[in-house]
Amino acid sequence: MPSAPTPGPYDVHRPPRADGRTFMVTGGNAGIGYFVAEQLAASGATVWMSSRDAGRGEAAAESIRTRVPGARVSHFRLDLADLSSLKASVEALGADRLDAVVYNAGVALDDPPRRETKDGHELMFGTNHLGHFALTRWLAPLLRAAPAARVVTVGSFAAKSERLDLDDPESTEDYRPKRTYGRSKLAQTHFGFELDRRVRASGGTLLSVVAHPGGALDGLTPARPRVHVTTGGERLRALPAGLLLQGKEAGARPVVRAVLDPEVRGGELYGPRVFGLRGLPRPEPVKGHFADAAVAARLWEISSAMAGVSPDLGLL
Template identity: 40%
Template structure:
């Protein structure tokens, strides 16, 4: 794993990747690099114009890239369900789902269904999307779900008593909550997949402190100024940050349940390596509670199959 880069990505011909938030940042770079290796990439974006521009940028660099745009608004669970149903109805294969899209530290706002935006987009939408596509994934070629977390998950907890931030909202604490939820979910998904012998692997990745537009599009005021300074003088490049999710998505030797992050000091910068989630994120009881709550809030219940079905 030492000094792993995009040059180490194996041929991905014959595999289909679905990447959320693919029009910019880490999602765009993920799409670009697997397309370079021959993958078919379903690039999702909320804005059609930005999505088309991302497709054009990739094709200018990789003229024979097999990329296509699929519109998806993760702030609307009805749109997530419709999107997944279309994937199923048109028979599109999905070998790797990269739960990449995210919202970071905006002023308090709500999704279409009334959930706090960061929790709704970063966790609930990806929970629902994964659940709805899991049967399609398990038929895939080396199938994987890669969920993007953050080192800030270590500062998170689930605010069960104030999930939407109506009583007390903090941009950073609720972002940390969403990334903690991503980590709980990724690890619990692994446990449940293993329990029934499902071939899908669930992996987590985080980019360290990587300079992308995510830090600039959500925060406002002083926090935005702070993020701009950090992106310029502290952060590593997005091209380095994306290596972790690319490793999780493409490296043959990864195991379900692993968490990939930077190997540098405090996991802020560096090359992909195995990192450890905070102990609280490995709490099986809390993970089960969040899973049940997510099923209730999204009205989606993953069918992971049974051991007899997988063996048979």
């Protein structure tokens, strides 16, 4: 009897099919999240995309349907800045399992003043990190119901140059918006790797993977009329940056590979090939402060207390 064919290298233009599987993308109505949802929908999967704004969410879903014939894509309302609302949002889906969730949604502020979530947490740390941390607790039953679920956390190149201050994780003492954003993405990155460590220690089958888009600019991003329109001037101004950076459609590819590639392993990091800024997705070494398990473990305990959820998140 002939043996099964050996899978070839991952091809971004012909990624593996995912018919019959269900994926969730937080913040799927715009930016990187939109293109992640679009590419996953093209794989044949059912895709749930979250947004706080129902109108923008439906516009994004309709955009995907016009580009992907037969796309099974829906939006649902999710507000990561309101921790008390997350359980009800998940229950309203009526889903019985989830094969992968992409933690993409996020807030990025450029200027003071410091802002807070409904729960009193600094807005970027509270939304980008704590919101996803708490959401995992309510998604746990759906992830456990899948035979080999994945949690893919979207990091950022900005996290590479930051360090956490675990004595002041919410920047109450010295608030600088760009630094606080980078730290919130670093916290997400630590979450992704620490979740992998804890799952492996418990003998679980879930895979936790981190991916980042590199340098993704609006001016290099193809237009999606219902979601994103780039003017001619913006495209021209962005052309020189195309030597080192890329658009958000390309920036979504490391994330999509982390979801779809059967060769992906828990605890891996995926990013663009060229200096981590542009190009085809590939695994990157996890080193330096990204590999600091002691910081990640302490952050986990702090986050559990802040988010008001048990440290096992219902998964371990």
